[in-house]
Amino acid sequence: MSVDLSVRNASAGPQRAADALLRCLGGRAVLLRLPTNAVSGSDAEQLGTGSPSYEDIPLSPAVFRRLRPKLRDGNTNQYELLISAASVHAQLGLMELASTDQLFAMATGIFVDGELMLIEAAAEAEAFGCPYLYRLILAAPRNQTL
Protein backbone atom coordinates (compact mmCIF):
# COMPACT_ATOMS: atom_id res chain seq x y z
CA MET A 1 0.00 0.00 0.00
CA SER A 2 1.45 3.35 -0.96
CA VAL A 3 0.74 6.71 0.57
CA ASP A 4 0.51 9.87 -1.50
CA LEU A 5 2.75 12.36 0.28
CA SER A 6 3.13 14.76 -2.61
CA VAL A 7 2.83 18.43 -1.75
CA ARG A 8 -0.28 20.16 -3.01
CA ASN A 9 -0.37 23.83 -2.34
CA ALA A 10 -3.76 25.14 -1.35
CA SER A 11 -4.77 28.11 -3.42
CA ALA A 12 -7.67 30.50 -3.40
CA GLY A 13 -8.63 29.41 -6.90
CA PRO A 14 -11.40 26.97 -5.91
CA GLN A 15 -12.82 29.52 -3.47
CA ARG A 16 -12.92 32.23 -6.12
CA ALA A 17 -14.55 29.85 -8.58
CA ALA A 18 -17.15 28.84 -6.00
CA ASP A 19 -17.88 32.49 -5.16
CA ALA A 20 -18.31 33.28 -8.85
CA LEU A 21 -20.72 30.36 -9.27
CA LEU A 22 -22.70 31.37 -6.21
CA ARG A 23 -23.03 34.91 -7.55
CA CYS A 24 -24.13 33.59 -10.94
CA LEU A 25 -26.83 31.57 -9.20
CA GLY A 26 -28.21 34.68 -7.57
CA GLY A 27 -25.80 34.95 -4.66
CA ARG A 28 -27.43 36.67 -1.76
CA ALA A 29 -26.62 37.52 1.84
CA VAL A 30 -27.90 35.63 4.87
CA LEU A 31 -27.40 36.33 8.54
CA LEU A 32 -25.84 33.88 10.96
CA ARG A 33 -27.46 34.55 14.32
CA LEU A 34 -25.10 34.11 17.25
CA PRO A 35 -26.13 34.55 20.86
CA THR A 36 -23.88 36.74 22.92
CA ASN A 37 -22.32 35.23 26.00
CA ALA A 38 -24.60 34.32 28.88
CA VAL A 39 -24.10 35.80 32.33
CA SER A 40 -21.93 33.48 34.38
CA GLY A 41 -23.58 32.13 37.54
CA SER A 42 -26.96 33.62 36.75
CA ASP A 43 -29.90 31.46 37.86
CA ALA A 44 -32.24 33.53 35.70
CA GLU A 45 -30.32 32.57 32.55
CA GLN A 46 -30.56 28.89 33.40
CA LEU A 47 -34.23 29.11 34.37
CA GLY A 48 -35.17 30.65 31.04
CA THR A 49 -36.13 34.03 32.44
CA GLY A 50 -33.12 35.97 31.17
CA SER A 51 -33.28 38.07 28.03
CA PRO A 52 -30.58 36.77 25.73
CA SER A 53 -29.07 39.15 23.24
CA TYR A 54 -27.59 38.15 19.92
CA GLU A 55 -25.70 39.46 16.95
CA ASP A 56 -26.27 38.78 13.28
CA ILE A 57 -23.23 38.01 11.17
CA PRO A 58 -23.70 38.59 7.43
CA LEU A 59 -22.48 35.83 5.11
CA SER A 60 -22.39 36.16 1.33
CA PRO A 61 -22.56 35.11 -1.40
CA ALA A 62 -24.99 32.32 -0.58
CA VAL A 63 -27.60 30.34 -2.44
CA PHE A 64 -30.77 29.31 -0.64
CA ARG A 65 -33.16 26.73 -2.00
CA ARG A 66 -35.90 24.46 -0.82
CA LEU A 67 -35.23 20.74 -0.74
CA ARG A 68 -37.69 18.24 -2.17
CA PRO A 69 -40.21 17.79 0.64
CA LYS A 70 -40.69 14.41 2.29
CA LEU A 71 -44.42 13.86 2.44
CA ARG A 72 -44.84 12.73 5.99
CA ASP A 73 -46.94 14.10 8.80
CA GLY A 74 -45.15 16.45 11.14
CA ASN A 75 -42.23 17.13 8.81
CA THR A 76 -41.05 20.69 8.55
CA ASN A 77 -39.79 22.08 5.29
CA GLN A 78 -36.09 21.66 4.75
CA TYR A 79 -33.82 24.01 2.90
CA GLU A 80 -30.30 23.92 1.61
CA LEU A 81 -27.92 26.81 1.97
CA LEU A 82 -24.65 26.99 0.06
CA ILE A 83 -22.29 29.57 1.51
CA SER A 84 -18.98 30.87 0.33
CA ALA A 85 -16.17 29.40 2.43
CA ALA A 86 -14.20 32.64 2.08
CA SER A 87 -17.01 34.51 3.79
CA VAL A 88 -17.23 31.96 6.63
CA HIS A 89 -13.46 31.90 7.13
CA ALA A 90 -13.37 35.69 7.36
CA GLN A 91 -15.78 35.49 10.30
CA LEU A 92 -13.76 32.71 11.92
CA GLY A 93 -10.75 34.99 11.95
CA LEU A 94 -12.69 37.91 13.35
CA MET A 95 -14.22 35.82 16.12
CA GLU A 96 -11.00 33.95 16.89
CA LEU A 97 -12.67 30.55 16.55
CA ALA A 98 -10.77 27.39 15.74
CA SER A 99 -13.22 25.70 13.41
CA THR A 100 -16.38 26.19 11.42
CA ASP A 101 -17.98 23.34 13.39
CA GLN A 102 -17.61 25.52 16.46
CA LEU A 103 -19.09 28.51 14.65
CA PHE A 104 -22.15 26.63 13.39
CA ALA A 105 -22.61 24.90 16.75
CA MET A 106 -22.70 28.27 18.50
CA ALA A 107 -25.29 29.68 16.13
CA THR A 108 -28.96 29.64 16.98
CA GLY A 109 -29.80 29.59 13.30
CA ILE A 110 -29.66 31.37 10.00
CA PHE A 111 -31.87 34.36 9.40
CA VAL A 112 -33.28 34.26 5.88
CA ASP A 113 -36.04 36.53 4.59
CA GLY A 114 -37.28 37.33 8.08
CA GLU A 115 -37.34 33.73 9.28
CA LEU A 116 -34.90 32.10 11.67
CA MET A 117 -34.05 28.64 10.38
CA LEU A 118 -32.48 25.93 12.51
CA ILE A 119 -29.18 24.46 11.32
CA GLU A 120 -29.69 20.69 11.12
CA ALA A 121 -26.45 19.68 9.45
CA ALA A 122 -23.33 21.23 8.01
CA ALA A 123 -20.85 19.85 5.51
CA GLU A 124 -17.99 21.26 3.54
CA ALA A 125 -16.74 20.80 -0.01
CA GLU A 126 -13.00 21.05 -0.33
CA ALA A 127 -10.25 20.99 -2.88
CA PHE A 128 -6.64 20.21 -1.94
CA GLY A 129 -7.62 20.21 1.70
CA CYS A 130 -9.06 23.70 1.59
CA PRO A 131 -12.85 24.18 1.88
CA TYR A 132 -14.38 26.30 -0.85
CA LEU A 133 -18.07 25.91 0.01
CA TYR A 134 -20.21 25.09 3.03
CA ARG A 135 -23.51 23.31 2.66
CA LEU A 136 -26.04 23.68 5.45
CA ILE A 137 -29.32 21.87 5.83
CA LEU A 138 -31.85 24.17 7.46
CA ALA A 139 -35.23 23.44 8.96
CA ALA A 140 -38.04 25.94 8.88
CA PRO A 141 -39.70 26.84 12.16
CA ARG A 142 -42.85 24.86 12.98
CA ASN A 143 -45.07 27.92 12.88
CA GLN A 144 -44.03 28.78 9.34
CA THR A 145 -46.57 28.08 6.62
CA LEU A 146 -44.86 27.83 3.29
Add this chain to the structure above:
Amino acid sequence: MQNAQNTFYITLRNRLVALNPNRTIYLRGITRPGILVESNEFVVAQPPSNVFVMRWIGLHNDPYLSDVLLQMECEIAYMTEGSTGNLGMDRGAMLTQMDAELMSLLQPNTVQKTNYAPAPAVPMETQIFWSEASFQPLKVERDRLSRIATVSVFSYEEPGEQ
Protein backbone atom coordinates in the same frame (compact mmCIF):
# COMPACT_ATOMS: atom_id res chain seq x y z
CA MET B 1 -45.80 24.93 39.40
CA GLN B 2 -42.96 26.98 37.96
CA ASN B 3 -41.43 27.39 41.39
CA ALA B 4 -41.43 23.63 41.90
CA GLN B 5 -39.80 23.01 38.53
CA ASN B 6 -37.17 25.67 39.15
CA THR B 7 -36.48 24.34 42.65
CA PHE B 8 -36.06 20.80 41.34
CA TYR B 9 -33.60 21.93 38.67
CA ILE B 10 -31.54 24.16 40.96
CA THR B 11 -31.40 21.39 43.58
CA LEU B 12 -30.09 18.83 41.12
CA ARG B 13 -27.66 21.35 39.66
CA ASN B 14 -26.20 22.26 43.04
CA ARG B 15 -25.91 18.61 44.01
CA LEU B 16 -24.13 17.86 40.73
CA VAL B 17 -21.61 20.62 41.41
CA ALA B 18 -20.84 18.99 44.76
CA LEU B 19 -20.85 15.43 43.41
CA ASN B 20 -18.92 15.84 40.16
CA PRO B 21 -17.64 19.36 39.49
CA ASN B 22 -15.97 18.12 36.31
CA ARG B 23 -19.29 17.42 34.62
CA THR B 24 -19.75 20.74 32.88
CA ILE B 25 -21.02 22.09 29.62
CA TYR B 26 -19.76 25.04 27.61
CA LEU B 27 -22.88 26.86 26.58
CA ARG B 28 -23.34 30.37 25.22
CA GLY B 29 -19.80 31.37 26.07
CA ILE B 30 -19.69 30.16 29.66
CA THR B 31 -18.89 26.91 31.45
CA ARG B 32 -21.66 25.77 33.74
CA PRO B 33 -22.75 22.59 35.53
CA GLY B 34 -23.64 19.76 33.17
CA ILE B 35 -27.37 19.76 33.67
CA LEU B 36 -29.94 21.90 31.89
CA VAL B 37 -33.63 22.25 31.25
CA GLU B 38 -34.11 21.77 27.53
CA SER B 39 -36.96 24.23 27.21
CA ASN B 40 -34.89 26.97 28.88
CA GLU B 41 -32.18 26.87 26.23
CA PHE B 42 -31.92 27.59 22.52
CA VAL B 43 -33.31 24.95 20.21
CA VAL B 44 -30.57 22.62 19.01
CA ALA B 45 -30.59 19.82 16.44
CA GLN B 46 -29.65 17.20 19.01
CA PRO B 47 -29.14 17.21 22.77
CA PRO B 48 -25.58 17.62 24.05
CA SER B 49 -23.64 14.60 25.24
CA ASN B 50 -22.29 13.90 28.72
CA VAL B 51 -24.80 16.18 30.42
CA PHE B 52 -28.24 15.70 31.94
CA VAL B 53 -31.08 17.18 29.92
CA MET B 54 -34.36 17.72 31.76
CA ARG B 55 -37.79 17.90 30.13
CA TRP B 56 -41.11 18.48 31.82
CA ILE B 57 -43.43 16.12 30.01
CA GLY B 58 -46.45 15.44 32.19
CA LEU B 59 -48.80 17.11 34.63
CA HIS B 60 -51.45 15.62 36.86
CA ASN B 61 -53.72 17.21 39.41
CA ASP B 62 -55.77 15.19 41.89
CA PRO B 63 -59.17 16.96 42.18
CA TYR B 64 -60.21 14.95 45.26
CA LEU B 65 -57.63 16.45 47.59
CA SER B 66 -58.42 19.53 49.64
CA ASP B 67 -55.11 21.13 48.68
CA VAL B 68 -53.87 21.32 45.13
CA LEU B 69 -51.18 18.68 44.83
CA LEU B 70 -49.50 18.71 41.45
CA GLN B 71 -47.69 15.72 40.07
CA MET B 72 -45.22 16.67 37.35
CA GLU B 73 -43.37 14.13 35.26
CA CYS B 74 -39.76 15.06 34.62
CA GLU B 75 -37.80 13.22 31.99
CA ILE B 76 -34.02 13.29 32.44
CA ALA B 77 -32.15 12.26 29.30
CA TYR B 78 -28.44 11.66 29.08
CA MET B 79 -26.17 10.30 26.43
CA THR B 80 -22.52 9.71 25.72
CA GLU B 81 -20.21 8.58 22.94
CA GLY B 82 -17.39 7.88 25.38
CA SER B 83 -14.15 9.80 25.31
CA THR B 84 -12.10 10.37 22.18
CA GLY B 85 -8.95 9.39 24.05
CA ASN B 86 -10.36 5.88 24.47
CA LEU B 87 -11.85 5.85 20.95
CA GLY B 88 -15.30 5.64 22.48
CA MET B 89 -14.69 2.24 24.02
CA ASP B 90 -15.47 3.62 27.46
CA ARG B 91 -18.96 4.76 26.49
CA GLY B 92 -20.61 1.98 28.49
CA ALA B 93 -18.64 2.90 31.59
CA MET B 94 -19.41 6.57 31.14
CA LEU B 95 -23.11 5.91 30.83
CA THR B 96 -22.99 3.74 33.95
CA GLN B 97 -21.28 6.60 35.75
CA MET B 98 -24.08 8.93 34.70
CA ASP B 99 -26.65 6.37 35.93
CA ALA B 100 -24.95 6.34 39.33
CA GLU B 101 -24.63 10.12 39.44
CA LEU B 102 -28.30 10.58 38.70
CA MET B 103 -29.29 8.17 41.47
CA SER B 104 -27.11 10.14 43.88
CA LEU B 105 -28.50 13.49 42.71
CA LEU B 106 -32.03 12.38 43.50
CA GLN B 107 -31.27 11.60 47.16
CA PRO B 108 -32.63 12.91 49.47
CA ASN B 109 -35.90 13.22 47.64
CA THR B 110 -37.32 16.32 49.27
CA VAL B 111 -36.34 19.98 49.42
CA GLN B 112 -37.79 23.32 50.43
CA LYS B 113 -39.67 24.96 47.58
CA THR B 114 -38.09 28.26 46.60
CA ASN B 115 -39.22 31.19 44.53
CA TYR B 116 -36.35 32.16 42.23
CA ALA B 117 -38.16 35.07 40.57
CA PRO B 118 -36.93 37.70 43.03
CA ALA B 119 -33.27 38.17 43.78
CA PRO B 120 -32.22 36.85 46.20
CA ALA B 121 -34.46 33.78 46.01
CA VAL B 122 -37.19 33.44 48.64
CA PRO B 123 -37.89 30.14 50.48
CA MET B 124 -41.58 29.17 50.41
CA GLU B 125 -43.79 27.45 52.96
CA THR B 126 -43.94 23.93 51.57
CA GLN B 127 -41.57 21.33 50.31
CA ILE B 128 -41.42 19.51 47.01
CA PHE B 129 -40.71 15.79 46.92
CA TRP B 130 -40.19 13.25 44.21
CA SER B 131 -40.29 9.56 43.45
CA GLU B 132 -37.51 7.11 42.69
CA ALA B 133 -36.23 7.38 39.14
CA SER B 134 -37.61 4.95 36.61
CA PHE B 135 -34.84 4.06 34.16
CA GLN B 136 -35.71 3.12 30.60
CA PRO B 137 -33.66 0.58 28.64
CA LEU B 138 -30.46 1.70 27.02
CA LYS B 139 -30.79 3.10 23.51
CA VAL B 140 -27.98 2.68 20.98
CA GLU B 141 -27.59 5.01 18.00
CA ARG B 142 -24.33 4.19 16.22
CA ASP B 143 -21.66 5.20 18.74
CA ARG B 144 -24.06 7.06 21.02
CA LEU B 145 -25.55 5.42 24.09
CA SER B 146 -28.48 7.14 25.71
CA ARG B 147 -30.95 6.58 28.47
CA ILE B 148 -33.99 8.34 29.81
CA ALA B 149 -35.00 8.34 33.46
CA THR B 150 -38.38 9.58 34.61
CA VAL B 151 -39.14 11.12 37.99
CA SER B 152 -42.49 12.23 39.39
CA VAL B 153 -42.16 15.53 41.23
CA PHE B 154 -44.93 16.49 43.68
CA SER B 155 -45.68 20.00 44.84
CA TYR B 156 -48.45 21.64 46.84
CA GLU B 157 -49.60 24.87 45.24
CA GLU B 158 -49.39 27.66 47.76
CA PRO B 159 -51.84 30.59 47.86
CA GLY B 160 -51.04 33.14 45.19
CA GLU B 161 -48.68 30.79 43.43
CA GLN B 162 -48.89 30.46 39.65
